[in-house]
Structure formats: C-alpha cells, structure tokens
Amino acid sequence: MAIIKINQKAYEYNLRQIAKKVGGFKRVICVFKDNAYGHGAKLLAPLARNLGISFVAVKSEEEARELKDFFENILILSHRPHGKENPNFIYALNDISQIKTYKQNTKIHLKIDTGMHRNGICVEDLECALGLIEYYKLKLTGLLTHFASADEMSASFFIQRENFQKAKELAKKYHSNLLFHSYNSAALFRAKLPDDEYCRVGLIQFGYGALNLKKVLSLYAYKLSQRTLKKGQSIGYGGVFTAKKDLEVASYDLGYSDGLFRYNGKGKLRLGNGKTMLGKMSMDSFSCENSGEELCVFDDANIWADFFNTIPYEILVKLHPSIQRVLV
Numbered sequence: 495m496a497i498i499k500i501n502q503k504a505y506e507y508n509l510r511q512i513a514k515k516v517g518g519f520k521r522v523i524c525v526f527k528d529n530a531y532g533h534g535a536k537l538l539a540p541l542a543r544n545l546g547i548s549f550v551a552v553k554s555e556e557e558a559r560e561l562k563d564f565f566e567n568i569l570i571l572s573h574r575p576h577g578k579e580n581p582n583f584i585y586a587l588n589d590i591s592q593i594k595t596y597k598q599n600t601k602i603h604l605k606i607d608t609g610m611h612r613n614g615i616c617v618e619d620l621e622c623a624l625g626l627i628e629y630y631k632l633k634l635t636g637l638l639t640h641f642a643s644a645d646e647m648s649a650s651f652f653i654q655r656e657n658f659q660k661a662k663e664l665a666k667k668y669h670s671n672l673l674f675h676s677y678n679s680a681a682l683f684r685a686k687l688p689d690d691e692y693c694r695v696g697l698i699q700f701g702y703g704a705l706n707l708k709k710v711l712s713l714y715a716y717k718l719s720q721r722t723l724k725k726g727q728s729i730g731y732g733g734v735f736t737a738k739k740d741l742e743v744a745s746y747d748l749g750y751s752d753g754l755f756r757y758n759g760k761g762k763l764r765l766g767n768g769k770t771m772l773g774k775m776s777m778d779s780f781s782c783e784n785s786g787e788e789l790c791v792f793d794d795a796n797i798w799a800d801f802f803n804t805i806p807y808e809i810l811v812k813l814h815p816s817i818q819r820v821l822v
Contacts, residue, residue, distance in 0.1 A: 495716065495747060495817075495818065496713070496714060496715045496716060496746075496747050496748045496752060496817055496818075497713075497714050497716075497817065497818050497819075497820060498533075498534070498711060498712070498713055498714070498813065498817050498818065498819040498820070499711070499712045499713075499714060499819075499820060499821075499822045500533060500534060500537060500538070500710055500711060500819055500820065500821050500822065501708070501709075501710050501711075501712070501822055502541060502821045502822065504701060504708035504709065504710045505538065505541055505699070505700070505710045506541060506545060507707075507708055508698070508699050508700070508701055508707045508708060508710070509522070509524075509542065509545050509547070509699060510545070511704075511706065511707060512682070512693075512695055512698065512699065513545075513546070515682065515683075515687075516682070516687050516693050517687075518546070519545055519546030519547050519548075520546065520548065521687070521691075521692045521693065522547055522549070522692070522693060522695060523549045523550065523551055523569070523675060523692050523693065523694045523695070524542050524547050524549070524550045524551070524695060524699055525550070525551045525552075525694050525695060525696040525699075526538070526539070526550045526551065526552050526557070526561065527551065527552050527553035527557065527571060527572075527696075528553055528811045529557075529811070529815055530700075531696065531697055531700060531807065531810050531811055532711070532753075532810035532811045532812070532813040533700055533710060533711050533810070533819070534819035535552075535557065535560060535561060536560055536561070537819050537820075537821060539561050539564040539565070540564060541821075542564075543564045543565060547565070548565055548566045548567060549565065549566070549567040549568075549569070549692070550564075550565050550567070550568055550569070551568075551569040551570075551571055551694055552568060552569070552570055552571065553570070553571055553572045554570060554572060554573070555570055555573065555580065555583065557570075558570050558580070558583050562582065562583075567584060568582075568583050568584065569583075569584045569585075569586060569603055570583055570584065570585050570586060571586045572586070572588075573585045573586065573588075574592075575592050575593075575595035575596045576595065577595055577596065577597050578597060579596055579597040579600040581599065581600070581601070583601070584601045584602070584603055584635060584636070585600055585601065585602055585603070586602075586603050586604075586605050586613075586638065587602045587603070587604050587605060587627075587632075588605045588613035588614055589613070589614075589615075590615050590619065590622075590623045590626060593623075593626050593627065593630050593632070594630055596630065596632055598630070598631040598632070599631060599632070599633055600632050600633065601632075601633045601635050602627060602632045602633060602634050602635065602636075603634075603635060603636035603637065603638050603673070604620075604623060604627070604634060604636070604637050604638075604665075605638055605639065605640075606620070606637055606638065606639040606657070606658060606661045607639070608639045608641075608653075608654040608655075608657035608658045608661070608676075609642060609650060609653060609654040609657060610639075610640055610641070610642035610654070612640070612642075613640075614639065614640075617657050617660050617661045617664075620661055620664055620665065621664065624665065624668050624669075634669055634672070635672065635673060636672055636673035636674065636675065637658075637661060637662060637665055637672060637673075637674050637675075638674070638675045638676060638694075639654065639657075639658045639661070639676045640676075640678065641654050641655075641676065641677075641678055641680070641681050642654065651681065651684065651685075654676075655676065655681075655685075658674075658676045659688075662674055662690070673692060674688075674690055674691045674692070675691055675692040675693060675694055676688075676691060677691060677693040677694065678693075678694055678695075678696060679694075679695050679696050679697060679698035679699075679703050680703060681693075682695065682698070683698070683703065683704050697806065697807055697810075700810075702795070702796070702806050709793055709794050711793070711795070711810065712766070712790055712792070712793040713748070713766075713790070713791040713792055713793075713813065713817075714788055714789065714790055714791065715746035715747050715748040715780075715788075715789050715791050716746060716747050716787060716788055716789070717744050717745070717746055717747075717784075717786070717787050717788075717789070718744075718745045718746060718747050718779055719744065719745050720742065720743065720744040720745075720784050721742075721743060721744075722740055722741070722742055722743075723737045723740070723741045723742075723743045724737065724740055725737055725738065725739050725740055728773070729743060729772055729773040729781050730759065730772070730773025730774045730776065730781055731773070731774045731776065732759070732773075732774055733773075734758075734759035734760070734773055734774055735759055735772045735773040735781075741783065742783065742784040743772060743781055743782065743783060743784055744781065744782065744783075744784040744785065745779045745780065745781045746779060746780055746781075746782070746789050746791075747778065747779055748778075748779065748780060748791060749775055749776045749777045749778040749779050749780060750775055750776075750777055751777045751778055751814070752778075752813070752814045752816075752817060753812035753813045753814040753817075754775065754791075754812070754813075755798065755802045755804075755809070755812070756774075756775050757771050757774065757775040757780065758774055758775075759771075759772075759773050759774040761801065763798070763801050764797055764801075765782060765785075765789065765790065765791055765792065766789070766790030766791055766792050766793050767785055767789060767790055769782050769783050769785055769789075770782065792809075795809040795810050
C-alpha cells in the first residue's frame with residue numbers, strides 16, 4: 495500500500511533552526527492543525543516534545559484530545575463554544591458575542607483583529623471585551639493575532655504589527671503574565687520576533703517557506719501491475735495518452751480518493767523520480783513509465799502546487815489520514 499515517509503532528522507533539524515532564531519524551544523508554538531498539515535500529528539508529537547516543545551495549536555477539541563498526553567499547553571484555534579469546554583485546554587476566543595456560551599473558568603486566548611478582518615475583535619473594542627471576559631468568569635491567559643500579508647512586500651504587515659502592539663499595551667494595564675503571539679511562519683523570517691512574544695510555526699516546521707530548511711514528507715506509491723504499451727495504444731480513461739513507441743508502463747496504488755489532485759492527462763505532471771504521469775488519474779491508481787516496485791510521487795509539494803496552480807498547504811493537507819505514515 496501507498497505510504498508517507500516522514501524524515502525524522504529533517505524535522506528535528508527544522509525545529510532546531512527555528513528555536514535558534516527565536517531564542518529557544520519554549521518560545522515556539524507548533525501548529526499541528528489538520529493532522530499537522532497532513533504530516534501526522536501523533537507521529538510528530540513525541541519528536542517535538544522530546545526537543546522541548548511544550549505548546550501546540552490545533553483546529554478542534556478532537557485534535558486536542560489526540561495530543562493531550564504529549565503537551566502541557568494546547569490551544570484550540572477554531573472552537574465553537576458549547577459550555578462544556580475542557581479545563582486542560584486553551585480556547586481561542588474569536589467572537590465576543592459568543593462569550594456567554596463558554597463554561598466558566600475556561601482558559602482563553604483572545605483573538606485580536608489587527609487588519610485581516612476574519613476572526614477576533616478590533617483593538618477599539620478590547621477594553622469592553624476584557625470587561626466581558628471578567629464578567630463571565632473566563633480565564634484570560636493570552637492574546638493573539640494573525641497576519642494577512644506577512645509573506646507579501648507591502649505595509650500591511652507593519653500596520654498589523656503596530657495594531658497588535660497597541661492591544662498588548664492596553665491588555666497589560668489589566669492583566670499581568672499574559673502570553674502574546676502574533677508571528678506566523680512568514681513573519682518569523684521577515685522580522686525579529688518581539689521580546690515579549692511567542693511564535694506560531696506552521697508549514698515552516700516541515701521545510702516550506704525558508705531556504706535553509708529541509709522537506710520532511712515524501713509520498714510513495716507501490717506497483718499494482720505492469721505491461722508493455724504498444725505503439726498506438728492508449729492508457730487510462732478517455733485514452734488521452736497514446737504511446738508513440740512501445741513503452742514499459744505500470745500502474746501504482748494512489749489516486750484522487752487518497753487526497754491527490756486529479757490529473758486529467760493534460761500537461762506534464764512530474765513525479766519524484768522525474769518521470770511524468772501518463773493518462774488520467776483514476777480514483778485508486780495512476781499510470782507512468784515502469785519505475786520499479788516503489789515510486790516516489792513527490793518529496794516537494796511545491797512541484798504539484800505549481801502544476802495545479804495552488805499552494806503546498808493544499809497539496810499536503812488533502813493527503814488522506816488512512817495513508818500510513820512512518821518515520822524514517
């Protein structure tokens with residue numbers, strides 16, 4: 495069966511480089527949402543913990559429960575309050591109108607909308623929000639924001655950073671020992687991390703977004719069958735590929751049901767060994783020149799992202815959880 499190989503040394507190298515940049519592992523929040531961007535959260539959790547990571551961020555309570563035995567602090571980023579929040583987790587408060595629904599004494603990190611206009615409260619409403627948090631007896635332990643354009647050379651990043659600084663200064667008047675975090679992966683490699691902040695690292699921990707880091711994930715498929723495709727014969731649905739000469743071909747056990755983007759047979763989609771896919775991808779398999787029993791589909795998601803005009807995030811998070819992930 496198809497398999498995802500996770501390079502342990504590459505992952506540990508990346509985390510060490512990040513920690514060196516920010517001043518230690520204790521200032522790093524590893525974002526493990528969506529199965530650690532498709533890499534396998536439970537597989538990577540002990541590696542991160544053993545290096546000194548004690549704080550992670552996830553999407554949901556379900557993801558948090560999977561990691562509860564590994565990390566001291568787990569922040570849930572996309573929670574809809576229901577009144578039964580777990581006292582062992584931290585919840586991002588994204589909408590102040592939902593505050594009365596939270597269970598009392600729930601630990602909260604308040605999201606500040608500094609300019610992305612997606613989640614959180616405006617800086618101008620912060621004082622009111624702090625009062626409501628106290629009134630409804632929630633435990634405010636931190637403030638966060640998210641940069642909309644940290645990876646783009648515009649003034650937006652600096653404007654948002656200044657807005658968050660204003661929010662921090664105001665919050666400090668009412669609360670001591672708050673934890674602040676605004677820097678995402680892109681911001682971390684654009685400007686120095688403020689001395690009073692942690693950073694949230696997402697895809698950068700897996701080797702994307704900085705030239706000196708190493709790719710962690712490789713996707714492999716295994717041969718299902720092989721044959722000689724005669725000159726003039728076609729392969730796959732619709733016969734969009736026709737052999738111009740006799741060609742040794744094989745089918746491999748990955749398809750769009752496994753989370754891969756469906757290749758329609760147009761253009762040259764390069765595989766990890768330099769070969770190209772032949773004909774349309776099927777639900778459970780694809781064809782190419784015979785490449786042996788094991789074939790690297792990709793070890794750099796940028797190649798597929800460029801082909802399908804998307805970003806490596808989307809290529810990676812779509813990889814089906816049922817594909818076995820192993821450390822190598």
